[in-house]
Amino acid sequence: SSVSVVICSGDSVFLEGAYQYSAGTYFDTLTGGNNCDSIITTILTFASSDSSLTAASICFGDSMLLQGAYQTTAGSYVDSFSNAGGCDSVVTTNLTVSSQLSVQLSSDTTIVTGGSVVLVASGGASYLWSTGDTGSSVTVSPTSTTTYWVNVSDSLGCLGTGQVTVTVLPAEYLVYVPNVLSLSSVNLEHTRLYVYGRGVESLELIIYDRWGKKVYESSDASATTRSDGQCCAYGIGWDGTYKETGKPLNSAVFVYKLTGLFSNGKEFIESGNITLIK
Structure with missing residues (x-):
């Protein structure tokens, strides 16, 4: 009689008194119950195993099931499956993990009732704000303190x-x-740098040069009427000299930090740049 046997590459079958690893035709003689010979012809073929290479990418913080576990780090992972012939199918996956997306967003800010502010985001290809806007910037005019997300x-x-809070003051x-x-301004009020506003109870203004060295500091919250008749200018103002010693500073960009309290007890914190022009 003749039989066909299919095995996977790398496997073997016992034929002709030995384990066979090659395709071919093999003959085995068996003795039946009546002491007569029975010749078995075996046609042996091999089904091939296969392998493949694939690439996959996931976002930072995500994972992918590889090698029986959820993987979160980049690398090469090998998995074995059975193909249609029942033989091994080896899949090698080269996994890459994207860098964490860094969202740059406008700092928290303060406006007065009826005002508006432009919020700007960057760091991506598309944007969706809590307002429903889909651009990289959005103009908002909240009537009360509001936190916006993008x-x-x-x-x-x-x-x-990311998120940014817009504080609304009366x-x-x-x-x-x-x-x-x-x-050199012809307006004398503009030749000193004042803190302007309304309802300020106390303040501290510190100005630094670009190396972080303090060049001016004042906590003078005494109020005077501005030159336009409106309230108010606070303190005696910075005259552009080093720590009010009379030593003039060169034209440059300086950084300020302003903290204090309004008369209603609410704290304010502001910061920004000042360009000194001679």
Whole structure:
């Protein structure tokens, strides 16, 4: 009689008194119950195992099931499956993990009732704000203190998020610092840098040069009427010299930090740049 046997590459079958690892035709003689010979012809073939290489990418913080576990780090992972012939199918997956998406977003800010502010996000390819806007920037005019969030996705579909709070003050409470001090201005009020606002109870203004060295500090919250007749300018103002010693500073960009309290007890914190022009 003749039989066909199919085994996987690398396996063997016992034929002709030995384990056979090669395809071919093999003959075995068996003795039956009546002492007559029975010749078995075996046609042996091999089904091939297969292997493949694939690449996969996941976002930072995601995972993929490889080698029997959820993998979160980049690397090469090998999995074995059975193919249609019942033989091994080896799949090697080169896994890459995208860097964590960094969302840059406008700092928390303060406006007065009726005001508006532009919030800007960057770091991605598409944006979705809590307002429903889908651009990288959005103009908001909240009537009360509001926290806005934005979902950002990159070209691979990986997600990041950020949020910014816009504090809304009643119109009677306001504080700001001009971003330019022009010592040659014909307007004498502009030749000193004042803190302007309304309803300020106390303050501390510190100005630093670009190396972080303190060049001016004041906690003078005495209020005077501005040159336009409006309230108010606070303190005696910075005259552009080093620690009020009379030593003039060169034209440059400086950084300020302003903290204090309004008369309603609410704290304010502001910071920004000041350009000194001679």
